[in-house]
Amino acid sequence: MAKEIWKSLQSAISSRLVGERILLTLWVGGLWTVGYIVAPALFANLDDRALAGTLAGVMFGIMAWIGLLCAALLLLSNQIRNPQHRLNWRALVLLAMLVLTLIGQFLLAPMIADLRLAGVGGQAEFARWHGAASLAYLITSVLGLVLVVAPDQTGRLG
Secondary structure (H helix, E strand, O other), X not given: OHHHHHHHHHHHHHHHHHHHHHHHHHHXXXXXXXXXXXXXXXXXXXXXXXXXXHHHHHHHHHHHHHHHHHHHHHHHHHHXXXXXXXXXXXXXXXXXXXXXXXXXXXXXXXXXXXXXXXXXXXXXXXXXXXXXXXXXXXXXXXXXXXXXXXXXXXXXXX
């Protein structure tokens, strides 16, 4: 009986770890794909920079919502798995990524969109806020990569 319960518990933990890896792959892979492959390709291949910016903005917005969902689920799973160590390093990294995503989506993106609508797309204020958003995105991407390559409690990567 105890052996069956132990196997069931191991299976549940293993399934949760697989789910965490899938969520992390979706979020971090999407960040890197959209931010460092798709968005530059749009600007390199479309003659209309405004259209490229609009399309990139839509994709960044989609990635933000995916990130918010994945962060919430990953944080919840982390807390369930580590009830004695709720503020472990993985939780702190996930929280940092969540905060940066929130800032990007609900503070910086609307400001940049307003500046674009006002026609100041090439001016210093636009460049400053766009640079801040790019830096937040870069930090989020690198932190995500840290989570992907760092071993978990079992010693496995991701």
